[in-house]
Amino acid sequence: MVTNIQTTLLGRDVSFPVEESRLAYWLVMMRLIVGWWFLHAGLDKFLAWPFNASWFVGGAAAETTLGPVVTLFADGFLLTFTNIMVPLGQTLIGLGLIVGALTRLAAFFGAFLMTFFYFINGETGGWAHGVITGDLLGLLIFAMIATLGAGRVLGVDAYLAKTSFVRDHPRMRYFIG
Amino acid sequence: MTELTTMERIGLYGGGVLLLIGTVGIGLLEIALGAPHPVTGDGQVVHETLISLGVRSSIILLGLILMAAYGVTNLLSKPPADTSI
Numbered sequence: 257m258v259t260n261i262q263t264t265l266l267g268r269d270v271s272f273p274v275e276e277s278r279l280a281y282w283l284v285m286m287r288l289i290v291g292w293w294f295l296h297a298g299l300d301k302f303l304a305w306p307f308n309a310s311w312f313v314g315g316a317a318a319e320t321t322l323g324p325v326v327t328l329f330a331d332g333f334l335l336t337f338t339n340i341m342v343p344l345g346q347t348l349i350g351l352g353l354i355v356g357a358l359t360r361l362a363a364f365f366g367a368f369l370m371t372f373f374y375f376i377n378g379e380t381g382g383w384a385h386g387v388i389t390g391d392l393l394g395l396l397i398f399a400m401i402a403t404l405g406a407g408r409v410l411g412v413d414a415y416l417a418k419t420s421f422v423r424d425h426p427r428m429r430y431f432i433g
Numbered sequence: 434m435t436e437l438t439t440m441e442r443i444g445l446y447g448g449g450v451l452l453l454i455g456t457v458g459i460g461l462l463e464i465a466l467g468a469p470h471p472v473t474g475d476g477q478v479v480h481e482t483l484i485s486l487g488v489r490s491s492i493i494l495l496g497l498i499l500m501a502a503y504g505v506t507n508l509l510s511k512p513p514a515d516t517s518i
Contacts, residue, residue, distance in 0.1 A: 266446070320490075321487065321490045321491055321494055322494075371497055375490060375493075375494065378486075378490070379486060379487075379490055383486060387455070387456055387460070387486075387489060387490075387493070388456060388460075392456075395497075399500075426512030426513070427512050427513075429513045430508045430512075430513055433513075
């Protein structure tokens with residue numbers, strides 16, 4: 257089946273046809289691969305516990321654009337918070353994408369984390385061959401998953417969307433999908 | 434697609450333009466103005482910059498912040514237009 261996406265961009269009609277079976281296939285593929293990327297990264301840190309992010313938020317980040325914000329998390333309570341939230345966040349983001357639950361929320365936090373990885377890894381040597389890196393592409397894929405609401409294809413969000421809670425709280429649709 | 438408000442245009446288009454300037458635009462400029470990218474004997478491209486990475490980084494970051502602001506204001510101001518879910 258082909259659906260005509262009717263839309264405008266910069267005031268122009270840029271409607272275009274999309275073959276739905278291909279779109280559904282790619283949404284699931286992207287979700288599973290990016291989901292495993294993050295789930296693996298999170299589980300790795302838990303399996304090798306304790307995780308210490310001080311080399312990243314304190315050392316590597318100090319001279320980068322994000323340095324003034326990130327170095328606040330380099331010691332004390334905020335470092336402990338970071339040491340727990342990075343692996344926990346990565347694990348939950350990965351799980352959310354793989355099972356398609358709260359997909360847009362998971363993708364938002366995935367993009368949020370990738371922003372830090374992109375600038376800090378990039379400005380400490382990762383941009384040696386140009387500014388388009390795997391971190392930026394990861395960020396863009398998270399944005400695409402959130403935009404297209406990929407969790408509704410073979411995902412828990414397809415079920416969550418039909419619950420009375422979501423029907424009664426329309427803004428929840430920004431978190432699922 | 435519903436009509437965008439001025440704030441949405443700033444977030445979506447302004448953020449997108451800054452992201453494109455920081456990545457594609459400055460990249461093209463560096464190629465056009467002759468910033469050298471010699472390839473070493475090992476096949477590695479040596480990336481020498483014309484515009485400092487700090488400036489480029491700030492432009493890209495501002496673009497991403499504007500796009501994120503668009504998303505957050507959308508969330509706070511109205512439910513999504515897609516009522517099929």
